[in-house]
Amino acid sequence: MTYCLAINVNEGLVLCTDSRTNAGTDNVSVYSKMHNFVWPGERFFSLLSAGNLATTQAVVKKLNSDIAAALTPNLLSVNNMQEAADYLGMISTQVQKLHSTRDTGTTNFEATFIFAGQIAGQAPEVFMVYPQGNYIHESNEHPFLQIGEIKYGKPILDRVIKRDVFLERAARCALVSMNSTIRSNVTVGPPVELLIYERDSLTAGRRIYFNEDDPFARQLSEKWNEGLLMALQNLPRFDWEDANKDVGGQHRVVNFPSG
Amino acid sequence: MTYCLAINVNEGLVLCTDSRTNAGTDNVSVYSKMHNFVWPGERFFSLLSAGNLATTQAVVKKLNSDIAAALTPNLLSVNNMQEAADYLGMISTQVQKLHSTRDTGTTNFEATFIFAGQIAGQAPEVFMVYPQGNYIHESNEHPFLQIGEIKYGKPILDRVIKRDVFLERAARCALVSMNSTIRSNVTVGPPVELLIYERDSLTAGRRIYFNEDDPFARQLSEKWNEGLLMALQNLPRFDWEDANKDVGGQHRVVNFPSG
Numbered sequence: 001m002t003y004c005l006a007i008n009v010n011e012g013l014v015l016c017t018d019s020r021t022n023a024g025t026d027n028v029s030v031y032s033k034m035h036n037f038v039w040p041g042e043r044f045f046s047l048l049s050a051g052n053l054a055t056t057q058a059v060v061k062k063l064n065s066d067i068a069a070a071l072t073p074n075l076l077s078v079n080n081m082q083e084a085a086d087y088l089g090m091i092s093t094q095v096q097k098l099h100s101t102r103d104t105g106t107t108n109f110e111a112t113f114i115f116a117g118q119i120a121g122q123a124p125e126v127f128m129v130y131p132q133g134n135y136i137h138e139s140n141e142h143p144f145l146q147i148g149e150i151k152y153g154k155p156i157l158d159r160v161i162k163r164d165v166f167l168e169r170a171a172r173c174a175l176v177s178m179n180s181t182i183r184s185n186v187t188v189g190p191p192v193e194l195l196i197y198e199r200d201s202l203t204a205g206r207r208i209y210f211n212e213d214d215p216f217a218r219q220l221s222e223k224w225n226e227g228l229l230m231a232l233q234n235l236p237r238f239d240w241e242d243a244n245k246d247v248g249g250q251h252r253v254v255n256f257p258s259g
Numbered sequence: 260m261t262y263c264l265a266i267n268v269n270e271g272l273v274l275c276t277d278s279r280t281n282a283g284t285d286n287v288s289v290y291s292k293m294h295n296f297v298w299p300g301e302r303f304f305s306l307l308s309a310g311n312l313a314t315t316q317a318v319v320k321k322l323n324s325d326i327a328a329a330l331t332p333n334l335l336s337v338n339n340m341q342e343a344a345d346y347l348g349m350i351s352t353q354v355q356k357l358h359s360t361r362d363t364g365t366t367n368f369e370a371t372f373i374f375a376g377q378i379a380g381q382a383p384e385v386f387m388v389y390p391q392g393n394y395i396h397e398s399n400e401h402p403f404l405q406i407g408e409i410k411y412g413k414p415i416l417d418r419v420i421k422r423d424v425f426l427e428r429a430a431r432c433a434l435v436s437m438n439s440t441i442r443s444n445v446t447v448g449p450p451v452e453l454l455i456y457e458r459d460s461l462t463a464g465r466r467i468y469f470n471e472d473d474p475f476a477r478q479l480s481e482k483w484n485e486g487l488l489m490a491l492q493n494l495p496r497f498d499w500e501d502a503n504k505d506v507g508g509q510h511r512v513v514n515f516p517s518g
Contacts, residue, residue, distance in 0.1 A: 149410075151408075151410030151411050151443070151444075152410050152411070152413060152414050153414075154411060154443045155411050155412075155414075155439035155440075155442060155443050156487065158442055158443050159442070159484060159487060160487070160488070160491065166504060166505045168496070168497055168500050168504070168505060169491065169505045171497070172491060172494045173491060176491070176494075180414035181414075183414060183417055183418070184410070184413045184414050184417050185410075196497075206497075206499070216495060216497075219495045220494055220495055223490075223493055223494050223495060224490060224494060225418060226490075226493075227486070227487075227489060227490020227491070227493050227494075228415065228418060228419070228486075228487075228490055229419070230486060230489070230490065231482075231483055231485075231486020231487055231489065231490055232419065232428065232431060232432060232435070232486070234482055234485075234486050235431045235435075235479055235482050235483060235486070236475065236478045236479055236482060237427070238427055238430070238455075238465075238475075240465070241427050245425060245427070246425045246427060246428045
Protein backbone atom coordinates (compact mmCIF):
# COMPACT_ATOMS: atom_id res chain seq x y z
CA MET A 1 0.00 0.00 0.00
CA THR A 2 0.88 3.64 0.03
CA TYR A 3 0.16 6.83 1.88
CA CYS A 4 0.30 10.16 0.05
CA LEU A 5 -0.94 13.49 1.31
CA ALA A 6 -1.25 17.00 -0.10
CA ILE A 7 -2.15 20.13 1.85
CA ASN A 8 -3.04 23.48 0.30
CA VAL A 9 -2.72 26.39 2.73
CA ASN A 10 -2.63 30.11 2.05
CA GLU A 11 1.18 30.13 2.18
CA GLY A 12 1.65 27.24 -0.24
CA LEU A 13 1.59 23.49 -0.74
CA VAL A 14 2.83 20.58 1.34
CA LEU A 15 3.26 17.18 -0.30
CA CYS A 16 4.27 14.05 1.54
CA THR A 17 4.65 10.40 0.49
CA ASP A 18 5.97 7.13 1.81
CA SER A 19 8.10 4.93 -0.49
CA ARG A 20 7.04 1.35 0.14
CA THR A 21 5.66 -0.71 -2.72
CA ASN A 22 4.75 -4.35 -2.72
CA ALA A 23 3.65 -6.99 -5.18
CA GLY A 24 2.62 -9.62 -2.68
CA THR A 25 3.94 -9.65 0.87
CA ASP A 26 7.29 -11.14 -0.19
CA ASN A 27 8.07 -8.59 -2.87
CA VAL A 28 8.52 -5.30 -1.06
CA SER A 29 10.53 -2.49 -2.63
CA VAL A 30 11.32 1.18 -2.33
CA TYR A 31 10.07 3.49 -5.08
CA SER A 32 9.60 7.22 -5.00
CA LYS A 33 5.93 8.12 -5.34
CA MET A 34 6.57 11.82 -5.91
CA HIS A 35 7.25 13.12 -9.40
CA ASN A 36 7.80 16.82 -9.92
CA PHE A 37 7.65 18.87 -13.12
CA VAL A 38 9.08 22.35 -12.82
CA TRP A 39 9.58 25.25 -15.19
CA PRO A 40 11.02 27.92 -12.90
CA GLY A 41 9.04 31.13 -12.96
CA GLU A 42 6.35 29.50 -15.10
CA ARG A 43 4.80 26.40 -13.57
CA PHE A 44 5.25 23.80 -10.89
CA PHE A 45 3.50 20.41 -10.72
CA SER A 46 3.86 17.53 -8.32
CA LEU A 47 2.33 14.12 -8.93
CA LEU A 48 1.82 11.64 -6.07
CA SER A 49 0.72 8.13 -6.95
CA ALA A 50 -0.93 5.09 -5.36
CA GLY A 51 -1.91 1.84 -7.00
CA ASN A 52 -0.46 -0.29 -9.77
CA LEU A 53 3.23 0.60 -10.12
CA ALA A 54 3.40 -0.26 -13.84
CA THR A 55 0.47 2.10 -14.45
CA THR A 56 1.94 4.98 -12.44
CA GLN A 57 5.35 4.58 -14.09
CA ALA A 58 3.80 4.49 -17.56
CA VAL A 59 1.79 7.62 -16.75
CA VAL A 60 4.90 9.50 -15.60
CA LYS A 61 6.78 8.41 -18.76
CA LYS A 62 3.94 9.59 -20.94
CA LEU A 63 3.71 12.95 -19.17
CA ASN A 64 7.42 13.45 -19.89
CA SER A 65 7.40 12.11 -23.44
CA ASP A 66 4.43 14.29 -24.43
CA ILE A 67 6.45 17.33 -23.43
CA ALA A 68 9.55 16.10 -25.28
CA ALA A 69 7.50 15.32 -28.41
CA ALA A 70 5.52 18.58 -28.07
CA LEU A 71 2.28 16.61 -28.30
CA THR A 72 -0.66 18.62 -27.02
CA PRO A 73 -2.05 18.68 -24.52
CA ASN A 74 1.00 18.40 -22.30
CA LEU A 75 1.93 19.80 -18.90
CA LEU A 76 3.48 22.85 -20.54
CA SER A 77 0.54 23.54 -22.85
CA VAL A 78 -2.37 23.23 -20.40
CA ASN A 79 -3.96 26.55 -19.48
CA ASN A 80 -4.85 25.76 -15.90
CA MET A 81 -4.74 23.09 -13.19
CA GLN A 82 -8.14 21.69 -14.16
CA GLU A 83 -6.97 21.06 -17.73
CA ALA A 84 -3.83 19.43 -16.34
CA ALA A 85 -5.88 17.13 -14.08
CA ASP A 86 -8.11 16.23 -16.99
CA TYR A 87 -5.10 15.47 -19.19
CA LEU A 88 -3.67 13.28 -16.41
CA GLY A 89 -7.00 11.45 -16.07
CA MET A 90 -7.02 10.80 -19.82
CA ILE A 91 -3.49 9.35 -19.81
CA SER A 92 -4.17 7.23 -16.73
CA THR A 93 -7.30 5.64 -18.21
CA GLN A 94 -5.55 5.06 -21.57
CA VAL A 95 -2.72 3.21 -19.84
CA GLN A 96 -5.15 1.12 -17.77
CA LYS A 97 -7.23 0.26 -20.83
CA LEU A 98 -4.16 -0.80 -22.78
CA HIS A 99 -3.02 -3.15 -20.03
CA SER A 100 -6.55 -4.49 -19.45
CA THR A 101 -6.86 -5.30 -23.15
CA ARG A 102 -3.64 -7.31 -23.06
CA ASP A 103 -4.50 -9.03 -19.78
CA THR A 104 -5.73 -12.61 -19.87
CA GLY A 105 -6.73 -12.53 -16.19
CA THR A 106 -8.46 -10.04 -13.92
CA THR A 107 -5.48 -7.96 -12.83
CA ASN A 108 -6.15 -4.65 -11.16
CA PHE A 109 -4.33 -1.97 -13.16
CA GLU A 110 -5.91 0.92 -11.28
CA ALA A 111 -3.97 3.91 -10.00
CA THR A 112 -5.04 6.98 -8.05
CA PHE A 113 -3.14 10.25 -8.14
CA ILE A 114 -2.79 13.44 -6.22
CA PHE A 115 -1.88 16.22 -8.59
CA ALA A 116 -0.80 19.55 -7.12
CA GLY A 117 0.72 22.62 -8.62
CA GLN A 118 0.67 26.23 -9.62
CA ILE A 119 0.73 27.98 -12.99
CA ALA A 120 2.08 31.56 -13.06
CA GLY A 121 -0.64 34.11 -12.35
CA GLN A 122 -3.03 31.47 -10.98
CA ALA A 123 -3.67 30.03 -7.53
CA PRO A 124 -2.05 26.77 -6.35
CA GLU A 125 -4.49 23.89 -6.56
CA VAL A 126 -4.62 20.22 -5.56
CA PHE A 127 -6.62 17.51 -7.34
CA MET A 128 -7.25 13.86 -6.66
CA VAL A 129 -7.54 11.91 -9.92
CA TYR A 130 -9.50 8.68 -9.58
CA PRO A 131 -8.70 5.48 -11.52
CA GLN A 132 -11.75 6.32 -13.67
CA GLY A 133 -10.02 9.50 -14.81
CA ASN A 134 -12.37 11.92 -13.10
CA TYR A 135 -11.15 14.17 -10.30
CA ILE A 136 -12.02 16.32 -7.32
CA HIS A 137 -10.17 19.24 -5.77
CA GLU A 138 -9.71 20.26 -2.15
CA SER A 139 -11.82 23.02 -0.65
CA ASN A 140 -11.73 25.74 1.99
CA GLU A 141 -13.48 23.40 4.41
CA HIS A 142 -11.17 20.50 3.62
CA PRO A 143 -7.84 21.87 2.36
CA PHE A 144 -6.10 18.51 2.08
CA LEU A 145 -6.37 15.32 0.04
CA GLN A 146 -5.06 11.85 0.83
CA ILE A 147 -4.67 8.60 -1.15
CA GLY A 148 -3.78 5.06 -0.07
CA GLU A 149 -3.85 4.19 3.64
CA ILE A 150 -5.62 7.38 4.62
CA LYS A 151 -7.36 6.56 7.89
CA TYR A 152 -4.59 6.35 10.49
CA GLY A 153 -3.25 9.80 9.69
CA LYS A 154 -6.58 11.58 9.16
CA PRO A 155 -7.56 12.57 12.73
CA ILE A 156 -4.58 14.91 13.20
CA LEU A 157 -5.30 16.58 9.83
CA ASP A 158 -9.00 16.92 10.64
CA ARG A 159 -8.11 18.66 13.89
CA VAL A 160 -5.33 20.95 12.65
CA ILE A 161 -5.36 21.72 8.95
CA LYS A 162 -7.11 24.93 7.92
CA ARG A 163 -6.21 27.34 5.12
CA ASP A 164 -4.57 29.78 7.55
CA VAL A 165 -2.12 27.28 9.09
CA PHE A 166 1.53 28.32 8.59
CA LEU A 167 3.23 26.41 5.79
CA GLU A 168 5.87 24.81 8.00
CA ARG A 169 3.31 23.86 10.65
CA ALA A 170 1.29 22.17 7.92
CA ALA A 171 4.48 20.32 6.93
CA ARG A 172 5.10 19.19 10.52
CA CYS A 173 1.50 18.03 10.69
CA ALA A 174 1.97 16.06 7.45
CA LEU A 175 5.04 14.36 8.92
CA VAL A 176 3.11 13.46 12.08
CA SER A 177 0.27 12.07 9.96
CA MET A 178 2.79 9.99 7.96
CA ASN A 179 4.62 8.88 11.09
CA SER A 180 1.41 7.61 12.72
CA THR A 181 0.52 5.71 9.57
CA ILE A 182 3.95 4.10 9.26
CA ARG A 183 3.82 3.10 12.91
CA SER A 184 0.35 1.51 12.65
CA ASN A 185 0.53 -0.12 9.20
CA VAL A 186 3.47 -2.11 7.94
CA THR A 187 2.51 -1.64 4.27
CA VAL A 188 3.46 2.04 4.53
CA GLY A 189 7.17 2.63 5.05
CA PRO A 190 10.16 4.94 4.85
CA PRO A 191 11.92 6.77 3.28
CA VAL A 192 9.45 9.64 3.56
CA GLU A 193 9.54 12.38 0.96
CA LEU A 194 8.34 15.86 1.85
CA LEU A 195 7.98 18.81 -0.47
CA ILE A 196 7.25 22.31 0.76
CA TYR A 197 6.27 24.70 -2.01
CA GLU A 198 5.91 28.39 -1.21
CA ARG A 199 2.99 30.00 -3.01
CA ASP A 200 4.02 32.06 -6.06
CA SER A 201 7.64 30.92 -5.81
CA LEU A 202 7.29 28.89 -9.02
CA THR A 203 10.40 26.92 -8.09
CA ALA A 204 10.98 23.26 -7.30
CA GLY A 205 10.35 24.03 -3.62
CA ARG A 206 12.14 22.42 -0.72
CA ARG A 207 12.26 18.67 -1.18
CA ILE A 208 13.38 16.66 1.83
CA TYR A 209 14.11 12.97 1.88
CA PHE A 210 13.88 11.36 5.33
CA ASN A 211 15.66 8.04 5.64
CA GLU A 212 14.66 5.61 8.33
CA ASP A 213 17.40 6.90 10.66
CA ASP A 214 17.16 10.60 9.80
CA PRO A 215 17.99 12.63 12.96
CA PHE A 216 15.30 15.26 12.30
CA ALA A 217 12.61 12.64 11.71
CA ARG A 218 13.69 10.84 14.86
CA GLN A 219 13.61 14.02 16.93
CA LEU A 220 10.20 14.89 15.54
CA SER A 221 8.89 11.45 16.48
CA GLU A 222 10.27 11.64 19.99
CA LYS A 223 8.90 15.12 20.57
CA TRP A 224 5.51 14.10 19.22
CA ASN A 225 5.39 11.11 21.53
CA GLU A 226 6.33 13.30 24.49
CA GLY A 227 3.66 15.79 23.48
CA LEU A 228 0.97 13.11 23.22
CA LEU A 229 1.82 11.72 26.64
CA MET A 230 1.68 15.24 28.04
CA ALA A 231 -1.70 15.77 26.37
CA LEU A 232 -2.94 12.52 27.89
CA GLN A 233 -1.56 13.63 31.25
CA ASN A 234 -3.55 16.84 31.09
CA LEU A 235 -6.92 15.23 30.38
CA PRO A 236 -9.60 15.61 33.04
CA ARG A 237 -9.77 12.87 35.69
CA PHE A 238 -12.84 10.76 36.38
CA ASP A 239 -14.61 11.97 39.51
CA TRP A 240 -13.67 8.92 41.58
CA GLU A 241 -9.98 9.10 40.72
CA ASP A 242 -7.14 9.86 43.09
CA ALA A 243 -5.71 13.05 41.60
CA ASN A 244 -2.20 11.96 42.57
CA LYS A 245 -2.23 8.61 40.84
CA ASP A 246 -1.71 9.20 37.15
CA VAL A 247 1.03 11.83 37.29
CA GLY A 248 4.56 12.06 35.99
CA GLY A 249 6.26 9.96 33.38
CA GLN A 250 4.56 6.62 33.58
CA HIS A 251 5.75 5.81 30.10
CA ARG A 252 9.10 5.63 28.49
CA VAL A 253 9.52 7.72 25.38
CA VAL A 254 10.04 5.25 22.57
CA ASN A 255 11.61 6.07 19.23
CA PHE A 256 9.53 5.15 16.26
CA PRO A 257 10.71 6.98 13.17
CA SER A 258 10.02 3.97 11.03
CA GLY A 259 7.31 2.14 12.89
CA MET B 260 -20.29 0.95 10.82
CA THR B 261 -19.11 0.64 14.37
CA TYR B 262 -16.07 1.14 16.52
CA CYS B 263 -15.52 -1.07 19.57
CA LEU B 264 -12.37 -1.34 21.62
CA ALA B 265 -11.18 -3.44 24.55
CA ILE B 266 -8.00 -2.93 26.55
CA ASN B 267 -6.57 -5.41 29.05
CA VAL B 268 -4.09 -3.82 31.46
CA ASN B 269 -2.70 -5.16 34.73
CA GLU B 270 -5.26 -3.21 36.73
CA GLY B 271 -8.27 -4.38 34.74
CA LEU B 272 -10.33 -4.02 31.59
CA VAL B 273 -11.52 -1.02 29.60
CA LEU B 274 -14.34 -1.45 27.08
CA CYS B 275 -15.59 1.27 24.82
CA THR B 276 -18.18 1.37 22.03
CA ASP B 277 -19.99 3.85 19.85
CA SER B 278 -23.75 3.45 19.30
CA ARG B 279 -24.44 4.23 15.66
CA THR B 280 -26.00 1.59 13.43
CA ASN B 281 -27.14 1.94 9.87
CA ALA B 282 -28.95 -0.10 7.29
CA GLY B 283 -28.18 2.08 4.31
CA THR B 284 -27.27 5.73 4.67
CA ASP B 285 -30.87 6.81 5.25
CA ASN B 286 -31.59 4.38 8.04
CA VAL B 287 -29.35 5.40 10.91
CA SER B 288 -30.20 4.44 14.48
CA VAL B 289 -28.80 4.27 17.98
CA TYR B 290 -28.28 0.84 19.52
CA SER B 291 -26.09 -0.13 22.42
CA LYS B 292 -23.28 -2.41 21.27
CA MET B 293 -22.22 -3.38 24.79
CA HIS B 294 -23.91 -6.28 26.55
CA ASN B 295 -22.77 -7.27 30.01
CA PHE B 296 -23.35 -10.48 31.94
CA VAL B 297 -22.50 -10.29 35.61
CA TRP B 298 -22.68 -12.70 38.54
CA PRO B 299 -21.17 -10.63 41.35
CA GLY B 300 -18.27 -12.37 43.03
CA GLU B 301 -18.32 -15.12 40.40
CA ARG B 302 -17.94 -13.91 36.84
CA PHE B 303 -18.11 -10.84 34.65
CA PHE B 304 -18.45 -10.83 30.86
CA SER B 305 -18.83 -7.99 28.39
CA LEU B 306 -19.76 -8.51 24.76
CA LEU B 307 -19.10 -5.81 22.14
CA SER B 308 -20.50 -6.32 18.67
CA ALA B 309 -19.99 -5.13 15.10
CA GLY B 310 -21.76 -6.27 11.97
CA ASN B 311 -25.27 -7.43 11.17
CA LEU B 312 -27.61 -6.12 13.91
CA ALA B 313 -30.10 -8.99 13.59
CA THR B 314 -27.25 -11.45 14.09
CA THR B 315 -25.81 -9.66 17.13
CA GLN B 316 -29.25 -9.30 18.72
CA ALA B 317 -30.03 -12.97 18.14
CA VAL B 318 -26.69 -13.95 19.66
CA VAL B 319 -27.34 -11.88 22.79
CA LYS B 320 -30.84 -13.36 23.12
CA LYS B 321 -29.45 -16.86 22.80
CA LEU B 322 -26.71 -16.21 25.39
CA ASN B 323 -29.41 -15.12 27.82
CA SER B 324 -31.96 -17.83 27.00
CA ASP B 325 -29.34 -20.59 27.35
CA ILE B 326 -28.75 -19.42 30.91
CA ALA B 327 -32.48 -19.21 31.68
CA ALA B 328 -33.09 -22.69 30.21
CA ALA B 329 -29.95 -24.06 31.87
CA LEU B 330 -28.78 -25.42 28.51
CA THR B 331 -25.09 -26.22 28.55
CA PRO B 332 -22.74 -24.80 27.67
CA ASN B 333 -23.84 -21.38 28.83
CA LEU B 334 -22.02 -18.35 30.23
CA LEU B 335 -22.46 -19.65 33.76
CA SER B 336 -21.30 -23.19 32.99
CA VAL B 337 -18.14 -22.47 30.98
CA ASN B 338 -14.93 -23.21 32.87
CA ASN B 339 -12.77 -20.45 31.42
CA MET B 340 -12.72 -17.53 28.99
CA GLN B 341 -11.56 -19.71 26.10
CA GLU B 342 -14.58 -22.00 26.49
CA ALA B 343 -16.79 -18.93 26.64
CA ALA B 344 -15.30 -17.55 23.43
CA ASP B 345 -15.73 -20.89 21.73
CA TYR B 346 -19.36 -21.09 22.86
CA LEU B 347 -19.96 -17.57 21.55
CA GLY B 348 -18.35 -18.53 18.21
CA MET B 349 -20.64 -21.53 17.96
CA ILE B 350 -23.79 -19.50 18.60
CA SER B 351 -22.73 -16.77 16.18
CA THR B 352 -22.11 -19.21 13.32
CA GLN B 353 -25.38 -21.05 14.05
CA VAL B 354 -27.33 -17.79 13.81
CA GLN B 355 -25.57 -16.78 10.60
CA LYS B 356 -26.15 -20.20 9.04
CA LEU B 357 -29.85 -20.11 9.93
CA HIS B 358 -30.33 -16.71 8.30
CA SER B 359 -28.22 -17.66 5.26
CA THR B 360 -30.36 -20.75 4.72
CA ARG B 361 -33.52 -18.66 4.71
CA ASP B 362 -32.03 -15.93 2.52
CA THR B 363 -32.95 -15.83 -1.16
CA GLY B 364 -30.27 -13.22 -1.92
CA THR B 365 -26.64 -12.70 -0.94
CA THR B 366 -27.14 -10.81 2.30
CA ASN B 367 -24.17 -10.42 4.61
CA PHE B 368 -25.19 -11.81 8.01
CA GLU B 369 -21.69 -11.63 9.47
CA ALA B 370 -20.91 -10.26 12.90
CA THR B 371 -17.64 -9.81 14.76
CA PHE B 372 -17.43 -9.69 18.55
CA ILE B 373 -15.08 -8.60 21.26
CA PHE B 374 -15.63 -10.77 24.30
CA ALA B 375 -13.99 -9.71 27.54
CA GLY B 376 -14.33 -10.90 31.08
CA GLN B 377 -13.07 -12.55 34.18
CA ILE B 378 -14.04 -15.75 35.98
CA ALA B 379 -13.27 -15.94 39.73
CA GLY B 380 -9.77 -17.22 40.38
CA GLN B 381 -8.65 -16.68 36.79
CA ALA B 382 -7.08 -13.75 34.92
CA PRO B 383 -9.17 -11.27 32.92
CA GLU B 384 -9.00 -11.98 29.21
CA VAL B 385 -10.17 -10.42 25.96
CA PHE B 386 -11.04 -12.31 22.77
CA MET B 387 -12.03 -11.23 19.30
CA VAL B 388 -14.49 -13.70 17.78
CA TYR B 389 -14.52 -13.66 13.98
CA PRO B 390 -17.66 -14.20 11.86
CA GLN B 391 -16.28 -17.69 11.15
CA GLY B 392 -16.55 -18.52 14.86
CA ASN B 393 -12.82 -18.74 15.52
CA TYR B 394 -11.09 -16.28 17.82
CA ILE B 395 -7.86 -14.66 18.93
CA HIS B 396 -6.90 -13.08 22.22
CA GLU B 397 -4.80 -10.03 23.01
CA SER B 398 -1.19 -10.39 24.10
CA ASN B 399 1.46 -8.71 26.20
CA GLU B 400 2.81 -7.02 23.09
CA HIS B 401 -0.62 -5.91 21.95
CA PRO B 402 -2.93 -5.67 24.97
CA PHE B 403 -5.93 -4.30 23.07
CA LEU B 404 -8.38 -5.46 20.41
CA GLN B 405 -10.56 -3.39 18.10
CA ILE B 406 -13.45 -4.16 15.75
CA GLY B 407 -15.22 -2.05 13.12
CA GLU B 408 -13.65 1.23 12.01
CA ILE B 409 -10.33 0.51 13.72
CA LYS B 410 -7.80 2.60 11.81
CA TYR B 411 -8.46 6.19 12.87
CA GLY B 412 -8.13 5.41 16.57
CA LYS B 413 -5.24 2.95 16.35
CA PRO B 414 -2.17 5.27 16.36
CA ILE B 415 -2.85 6.60 19.87
CA LEU B 416 -3.33 3.05 21.19
CA ASP B 417 -0.15 1.85 19.47
CA ARG B 418 1.79 4.65 21.13
CA VAL B 419 0.33 4.47 24.63
CA ILE B 420 -1.24 1.15 25.60
CA LYS B 421 1.01 -1.27 27.47
CA ARG B 422 0.06 -3.72 30.22
CA ASP B 423 1.39 -1.40 32.93
CA VAL B 424 -0.70 1.64 31.99
CA PHE B 425 -2.99 2.76 34.83
CA LEU B 426 -6.59 1.66 34.34
CA GLU B 427 -8.03 5.16 34.19
CA ARG B 428 -5.32 6.34 31.81
CA ALA B 429 -6.18 3.43 29.55
CA ALA B 430 -9.82 4.56 29.77
CA ARG B 431 -8.91 8.13 28.83
CA CYS B 432 -6.88 6.76 25.94
CA ALA B 433 -9.88 4.70 24.80
CA LEU B 434 -12.07 7.82 24.86
CA VAL B 435 -9.50 9.73 22.80
CA SER B 436 -9.33 6.86 20.31
CA MET B 437 -13.14 6.85 20.06
CA ASN B 438 -13.29 10.64 19.82
CA SER B 439 -10.82 10.72 16.91
CA THR B 440 -12.80 8.05 15.10
CA ILE B 441 -16.13 9.82 15.58
CA ARG B 442 -14.60 13.06 14.35
CA SER B 443 -13.10 11.49 11.20
CA ASN B 444 -15.84 9.02 10.21
CA VAL B 445 -19.52 9.82 10.18
CA THR B 446 -20.56 6.15 10.40
CA VAL B 447 -19.30 6.04 14.00
CA GLY B 448 -21.31 8.16 16.39
CA PRO B 449 -22.36 8.95 19.94
CA PRO B 450 -23.52 8.09 22.54
CA VAL B 451 -20.27 6.49 23.65
CA GLU B 452 -20.36 3.72 26.24
CA LEU B 453 -17.38 3.13 28.47
CA LEU B 454 -16.92 0.36 30.99
CA ILE B 455 -14.05 0.27 33.45
CA TYR B 456 -13.66 -3.07 35.18
CA GLU B 457 -11.19 -3.38 38.04
CA ARG B 458 -9.34 -6.67 38.03
CA ASP B 459 -10.68 -9.20 40.56
CA SER B 460 -13.61 -6.96 41.50
CA LEU B 461 -16.06 -9.41 39.87
CA THR B 462 -18.66 -6.66 39.77
CA ALA B 463 -20.45 -4.90 36.90
CA GLY B 464 -17.69 -2.28 36.92
CA ARG B 465 -18.17 1.40 36.26
CA ARG B 466 -20.32 1.90 33.17
CA ILE B 467 -20.49 5.43 31.80
CA TYR B 468 -22.76 6.63 29.07
CA PHE B 469 -21.56 9.77 27.28
CA ASN B 470 -24.25 11.63 25.40
CA GLU B 471 -23.32 13.94 22.57
CA ASP B 472 -23.35 16.96 24.91
CA ASP B 473 -21.84 15.32 27.99
CA PRO B 474 -19.76 17.93 29.87
CA PHE B 475 -16.96 15.48 30.73
CA ALA B 476 -16.67 14.25 27.14
CA ARG B 477 -16.65 17.84 25.93
CA GLN B 478 -13.95 18.85 28.40
CA LEU B 479 -11.88 15.82 27.47
CA SER B 480 -12.15 16.72 23.78
CA GLU B 481 -11.17 20.32 24.37
CA LYS B 482 -8.21 19.37 26.54
CA TRP B 483 -7.06 16.80 24.00
CA ASN B 484 -7.23 19.36 21.20
CA GLU B 485 -5.25 21.82 23.31
CA GLY B 486 -2.70 19.14 24.08
CA LEU B 487 -2.28 18.18 20.42
CA LEU B 488 -1.75 21.79 19.39
CA MET B 489 0.81 22.13 22.17
CA ALA B 490 2.53 18.94 20.98
CA LEU B 491 2.61 20.34 17.44
CA GLN B 492 3.96 23.61 18.81
CA ASN B 493 6.84 21.79 20.50
CA LEU B 494 8.01 19.90 17.41
CA PRO B 495 11.47 20.75 16.09
CA ARG B 496 11.66 23.51 13.45
CA PHE B 497 13.11 23.06 9.98
CA ASP B 498 16.59 24.59 9.80
CA TRP B 499 15.52 27.46 7.54
CA GLU B 500 12.61 28.48 9.72
CA ASP B 501 12.26 31.70 11.66
CA ALA B 502 12.04 30.45 15.24
CA ASN B 503 9.57 33.22 16.10
CA LYS B 504 7.03 32.49 13.40
CA ASP B 505 5.01 29.49 14.50
CA VAL B 506 4.46 30.35 18.14
CA GLY B 507 1.43 30.90 20.32
CA GLY B 508 -2.15 30.02 19.65
CA GLN B 509 -2.47 30.09 15.91
CA HIS B 510 -5.53 27.92 16.13
CA ARG B 511 -8.80 28.22 17.88
CA VAL B 512 -9.72 25.36 20.15
CA VAL B 513 -12.75 23.74 18.58
CA ASN B 514 -15.21 21.51 20.43
CA PHE B 515 -15.79 18.18 18.82
CA PRO B 516 -17.37 15.78 21.26
CA SER B 517 -19.54 14.34 18.55
CA GLY B 518 -17.55 14.91 15.39
